Amino acid sequence: MAIRLQGALDNDILIATRKFLADGVPADVNSLWTAFQRTNSALKRKPKKVLQASIERVLDFIGVPDDLDSEAEIENRVTESDTATDLMNRSLRANLSAPREVAPSPQQDGDEPRKRRIANGEPIPKRQKADKPSVEAPTDVSLDDIGGIDNIIDQLKELLVRPLLFPEEFSNMKVKIPKGILLHGPPGCGKTMISRAFAAEMGLPFVEILGPSIVSGMSGESERGVRERFEEAKKNAPCMIFLDEIDAIAPKRDTSQSQMEKRIVAQLLVSMDDLDRDPSKPVIVLATTNRPDSIDPALRRGGRFDTEINIPVPNESIRQHILQALTREAPLADDVDFGRLAKMTAGFVGSDLHDLVNKAGSWQLSQYFEALEAQARDTTVNMEADGVRDRASRGVQQLVARARRTDLPRPAGFDERRITMEAFLAVLPGITPSSKREGFATIPDVSWDDIGALQKVREQLQTAIVEPIKQPELYAAVGITAPTGVLLWGPPGCGKTLLAKAVAAESKANFISIKGPELLNKFVGESEAAVRRVFSRARSSVPCVIFIDELDALVPRRDDAGSESSARVVNTFLTELDGLSERQGIWVIAATNRPDIIDDAMLRPGRLETPLFVDLPGPGERVEILRALLRNKPVDNLAEIAELARTEACNGYSGADLGALLRQAGQHAIHRKVARLEYQDFQYACTQVKGSVNKKVMNRFEALKERFAQRY
Numbered sequence: 077m078a079i080r081l082q083g084a085l086d087n088d089i090l091i092a093t094r095k096f097l098a099d100g101v102p103a104d105v106n107s108l109w110t111a112f113q114r115t116n117s118a119l120k121r122k123p124k125k126v127l128q129a130s131i132e133r134v135l136d137f138i139g140v141p142d143d144l145d146s147e148a149e150i151e152n153r154v155t156e157s158d159t160a161t162d163l164m165n166r167s168l169r170a171n172l173s174a175p176r177e178v179a180p181s182p183q184q185d186g187d188e189p190r191k192r193r194i195a196n197g198e199p200i201p202k203r204q205k206a207d208k209p210s211v212e213a214p215t216d217v218s219l220d221d222i223g224g225i226d227n228i229i230d231q232l233k234e235l236l237v238r239p240l241l242f243p244e245e246f247s248n249m250k251v252k253i254p255k256g257i258l259l260h261g262p263p264g265c266g267k268t269m270i271s272r273a274f275a276a277e278m279g280l281p282f283v284e285i286l287g288p289s290i291v292s293g294m295s296g297e298s299e300r301g302v303r304e305r306f307e308e309a310k311k312n313a314p315c316m317i318f319l320d321e322i323d324a325i326a327p328k329r330d331t332s333q334s335q336m337e338k339r340i341v342a343q344l345l346v347s348m349d350d351l352d353r354d355p356s357k358p359v360i361v362l363a364t365t366n367r368p369d370s371i372d373p374a375l376r377r378g379g380r381f382d383t384e385i386n387i388p389v390p391n392e393s394i395r396q397h398i399l400q401a402l403t404r405e406a407p408l409a410d411d412v413d414f415g416r417l418a419k420m421t422a423g424f425v426g427s428d429l430h431d432l433v434n435k436a437g438s439w440q441l442s443q444y445f446e447a448l449e450a451q452a453r454d455t456t457v458n459m460e461a462d463g464v465r466d467r468a469s470r471g472v473q474q475l476v477a478r479a480r481r482t483d484l485p486r487p488a489g490f491d492e493r494r495i496t497m498e499a500f501l502a503v504l505p506g507i508t509p510s511s512k513r514e515g516f517a518t519i520p521d522v523s524w525d526d527i528g529a530l531q532k533v534r535e536q537l538q539t540a541i542v543e544p545i546k547q548p549e550l551y552a553a554v555g556i557t558a559p560t561g562v563l564l565w566g567p568p569g570c571g572k573t574l575l576a577k578a579v580a581a582e583s584k585a586n587f588i589s590i591k592g593p594e595l596l597n598k599f600v601g602e603s604e605a606a607v608r609r610v611f612s613r614a615r616s617s618v619p620c621v622i623f624i625d626e627l628d629a630l631v632p633r634r635d636d637a638g639s640e641s642s643a644r645v646v647n648t649f650l651t652e653l654d655g656l657s658e659r660q661g662i663w664v665i666a667a668t669n670r671p672d673i674i675d676d677a678m679l680r681p682g683r684l685e686t687p688l689f690v691d692l693p694g695p696g697e698r699v700e701i702l703r704a705l706l707r708n709k710p711v712d713n714l715a716e717i718a719e720l721a722r723t724e725a726c727n728g729y730s731g732a733d734l735g736a737l738l739r740q741a742g743q744h745a746i747h748r749k750v751a752r753l754e755y756q757d758f759q760y761a762c763t764q765v766k767g768s769v770n771k772k773v774m775n776r777f778e779a780l781k782e783r784f785a786q787r788y
Contacts, residue, residue, distance in 0.1 A: 088119060089130045105131050129710040160546065172368070211281035211312050214272045222266060222273055223401030224394030229270075231385055232257070239358050241312045247355045255351050255359040256380050258322075260368040261387035264427030264510045267364040270319050270387070272363075273617050281312035285319045298325075298336055299343040300353065306347040306359075313357030318520040320362040322369045341372045348380045369612070389425055390564030392418045392584050399424055402433045409496040417500055423509040423586065433509055436499040443499075445475065446486035452478035526704055529697030530571055533688050537562065537579050540686050541663045545583040545619045559686050561653060561664040563627070564786070565671040566690035567769040569732025569778060571701075572667035573688070576623040579665065586617040592629035596645070604648040605642065611652045611662070627666040631676045646675050654681040669783055679784075687784045689777075692730055692769060697721040701734050709738075710752045717758050728767030737761045772781055 086296060097103055106354040108131045112120045119127065219229065237252040239246055246253050259267040275282040283305050290301045318324075329338045351359050362383060365371060390398060396418035403412075419431065450476035478484070503692035524534060524629050544551055544558030552556050564572040580587035595606040607630075614620040624630065631646045653664065666676060666684055678684055693701055698721035701717045706714060720726065721734065729737070746752050 085122070085126075086117075086130050086133055086137075089127075091133045092117065092119065093131065093134050093138075104136065105135070105490045108135075113464055114405050167499070183569050199596060211283055211315070213279050213282040214276045214396065215787050217273045217276055218268060219273045219277055220404065221401055222270060223272070223399075224390055225387065226264070228385060228387060231767050232270070232274055235383055236360060236362070237278060240278060240280055240316065240360060242313060243356055243358045246358075249766045252337060252352065253358045254360060254377075254383055255348055255354065257365065257381065258371075258376070258381040258384045259362065259364045259387060260366065261426060262389055262510065262613070263366050264425035265387040265389065266318055266426040267387055269426070270366060271320075275316055275318065277344060278316070281309070281315040282313075283309045283315060283317045285317065286321070288321065290325055290340075293763070298340050302343045304405060306350070309352075309359045310351070310357065313354070313359050315359050317359060317361045319361060319363035321365060322375075323365045324365045327370055328372050329374075341375070345374055345380070348375075349352070374438060386616060389423070389586055391586070391619070392422070395421055395424060396428060397428050399433070402430055403495075406433065406437065407492075407494045409494040411497045412495070412500065414498060417499075417504075420504060421509070424507075424508050428507060428509045432500065432504065435503040435507065439503050440495050440499045444490050447490055449474050452481075452488050453482065475716050482560070508545030509631050520579050522574060524578055524582060526709075527571060527574055527578055527701075529693045529700045530575065530690065531563075533575065533690055534578075536686070536688050537575060537665075538582075541579050541621065541665070542583045545663070558663075559664070559681070561684035561686065562668070563671065563674075563684040563687045564665065564667045564690050565669070565687060565780075567692055567730060567773060568669050569730035569768055570690045571731045572621070572690050573625055574731070576621070576665045576667065580621040580623070582618070583621070584612075585619040585621045585663075588614055588620060588622045589734060590622065590624050592624060592626035595630060600641070601644075603645045607645060607652065608647045614662045620662050622662065622664045624664065624666045627668045627678075627774075628670040628673050631678050632673055646678075650677055650683070653678070689781060689784070691777075692728065692774065695726075698722060698726055698729055698734060703730050705734060705738050706753075712752055713756050717753070717755055719741055720755070720758050720762070723762075725762040727763075728769060730767070730769055733765060738766050 080399055091107060092112065092115075096108055101111045102109055105128050109124070109128055112127065121369045122130075125516050224228070235254050235257055259271065261267060284303050285302070290298055292298045292301065297624070305317065309317050324342055325337070327337055329341055332338055332341075336387065348361060348666075351361075361381070368376075368384065371381075376384070392455070396414045399417055417432075421432070430552070502724070540559045548558075564575060566572065576589075577587070590610055595603055595610070597606065598605045608621060612623050631649050632642055634643045634646055664684065671679075681689065699718050702716045702721040706718065712718060721729070726734075726737070737758065741753055741757035744760045745751075745759045746755075
C-alpha cells in the first residue's frame with residue numbers, strides 16, 4: 077500500500093530529512109528530531125509529538141528502516157525518493173479527502189510492527205468488538221408475580237402470545253402481525269417487569285436493548301448495535317425484542333441537538349420496516365418509556381409502534397392484588413390485612429409496594445436479631461469485664477457469641493418466621509410514594525366525618541363527582557356524561573380545600589393537589605408545560621381528581637391589561653379542559669376567593685360548569701364543625717363545649733377560625749399545667765380569637781351569588 081504524506085508539514089520535513097541523511101545523521105526518529113532542534117529552522121518549534129510523528133511518516137515514505145546506517149544505502153534511498161515526487165504530490169492532494177490516518181510502514185524482518193497513528197501522533201483508538209447479543213429468555217420472573225392488571229395482560233396475550241406462537245394462523249388469514257407495542261406510564265408501574273414476565277412465560281428468544289447502553293461515543297457504533305440486535309432477532313425468529321427506555325435513544329429529531337440521535341432514530345425506522353419480510357418468522361418489538369410524548373412521531377405511526385398501552389397508577393383494589401402477588405411466597409402472619417394496607421397506600425405504584433414488602437421483612441428480621449442480642453446478654457458473661465465497654469461493640473460481640481451457641485432455642489415469641497401486620501405498619505410511614513417524589517400529593521386520610529356542616533355542598537359534590545366515579549354505569553344507562561368540573565368559591569377558611577380532599581377519599585380516586593401559583597414560571601413556555609404535565613399525570617392515574625387551589629392566580633381574566641404569558645396559561649387550561657385531550661375519568665375541582673377575576677371561558681358548561689358557594693357556617697353548623705374538630709381529643713364536657721360555638725361569641729367564625737379556637741384553648745390548658753381541655757379554656761379562647769371574615773367581605777360575596785347562580 078502506498079504511504080501517504082499528510083500536508084505541507086510532511087513536505088517540509090521530507091526536504092529537511094533528505095539533507096540530514098545526506099550529511100550522515102542516523103536514520104531514526106530521535107536522531108533526526110535532535111538534528112532539527114540544532115538548526116534555526118521554524119520546524120523545531122513544532123510540538124515534539126507532532127514533529128516526531130511527521131518524521132516517522134517521512135521515513136516510512138522514503139522507505140528507510142530503523143536499522144539503516146550505511147551511507148551508501150542512505151544515498152541510494154534518498155536518490156530513489158527523488159523519483160517519487162509525483163507520488164508525493166498525488167498523496168498531498170489525496171489527503172484533502174482521505175482520513176488523517178498514518179498507514180504502517182513496510183515491516184522488515186525482525187522489526188516490531190509499528191502502530192498506526194493519527195495526525196497528532198496519537199495511536200488510532202481501537203474499535204471495541206461488539207458482544208454477540210444474548211437471546212436467552214429471562215427466568216427470574218413470571219406472570220404470577222404480577223397482580224391487578226388483568227386487562228393489560230389480556231391485551232398483551234392478543235398482541236404478543238398469539239402472533240409469536242401461532243404465526244401460521246395469521247399467515248393463512250392474511251392478517252399482518254403487529255410489529256411494535258409501546259408500554260408507557262409513570263415510573264415504577266411495572267412496564268419492564270410485565271415485558272420480562274411475558275418473555276419468560278413464552279420461552280422464546282429474547283433480545284434486550286437497554287436504551288443508554290446502546291449509545292456509543294464512536295461514529296456508527298450505535299447504529300451498528302441496533303442493526304446487529306435486529307439481525308440476531310430475525311435469525312432466531314420467532315423472537316421478541318425488548319427496548320427499555322426508548323426515549324433515551326429515539327427522541328424527537330426536530331428538537332435533538334445530536335446527529336447521532338437522529339441516525340439512531342433513522343436506523344430504528346429502517347430496522348422496524350424490515351421486520352415483515354418473512355411472515356412465518358415473526359419478530360415483535362416491545363418498548364417501554366415514561367415519556368411517550370418525547371419519542372419521535374415517526375416511530376408511533378401505524379406499522380411501527382402502532383399499539384400503545386398505558387399502565388396507570390394502581391387504585392385501591394389493584395394495590396391489594398399487587399400486595400397479594402408480591403407476598404405469595406412470603407411467610408405471612410394471620411393478622412396481615414391487605415385491604416387495610418391498600419387503603420393506607422394511596423399513590424403507591426408497584427415498585428413502592430415492593431419496597432414496602434421488603435422493608436417489612438427487614439423490620440421483622442431486625443426484631444428477631446434484637447431478641448437474639450437480648451438472649452445473648454442473658455446467657456453469656458459480662459463483656460465489660462473484658463474491656464469491651466462501648467455499646468455498639470458490645471452488641472456485635474453478643475450477636476457473634478449468640479451465633480456460636482447453636483444449642484440455644486429461638487427467642488420467645490419468634491418460634492415462627494412470619495411477617496406480621498405490625499411490621500408493615502412500622503415501616504409504612506417511612507416510605508414516600510413515587511407520586512409525592514414527583515411533586516404530586518395524595519391525601520387519602522380525610523373523610524366526610526372530618527367535615528362538620530356543609531351538608532348541601534357535600535350533596536352536590538356527591539352527585540357531581542363521587543357517584544360518577546363509583547357508579548359510572550348509571551350515567552351510561554341514562555345516556556349523559558357527568559359534570560367534569562366544579563368551582564368551590566366563597567370566603568376564606570370555610571373548608572373548600574378540605575371538601576376536595578374528602579371527595580377524593582370518598583370516591584377512592586387518586587388525588588393531585590396543585591396550588592395555583594406553584595405552576596407559574598418566569599421562563600417562556602414553562603408554565604404551560606407544567607399545566608400539561610399535571611393533566612398528563614392525571615391521565616395515567618385515572619380515576620383522578622385534580623384539585624387546583626387559588627385558581628384565580630392561574631387563570632385571570634384575559635384583557636388588554638393582562639400579560640401575554642398569563643394569557644398563554646389560560647389558553648392551555650382551556651385546551652386541557654375542553655376535551656381535545658382525553659379526559660375520561662378525570663375530574664377537576666378548583667377553589668378560589670375571587671371568582672370575579674377568573675376568565676369567563678373557564679366557567680362555561682363543559683369546563684368548570686358547577687359553581688358551588690361555600691358559605692360561612694351558621695350556629696348549628698359551627699357546633700357540628702367543633703364536634704368534628706374535637707374528635708379523639710382529651711376533652712371534658714364535650715357537649716357543653718360544642719354548644720359554645722352556637723353562642724354570640726362565635727358569630728362570624730369560619731371553619732378555620734374554629735380550628736384557631738381549638739389551638740388557643742389547648743395553649744391555655746398547657747399554661748394551666750393540665751392535660752385535658754375544659755370549658756374554661758374555650759371561654760378564654762373566645763376572648764382571644766376574632767372572626768376572620770368581616771361584614772364588608774361578606775357583602776361582596778352576597779353580591780356575587782346571583783351572578784354565579786349558586787346551587788343548593
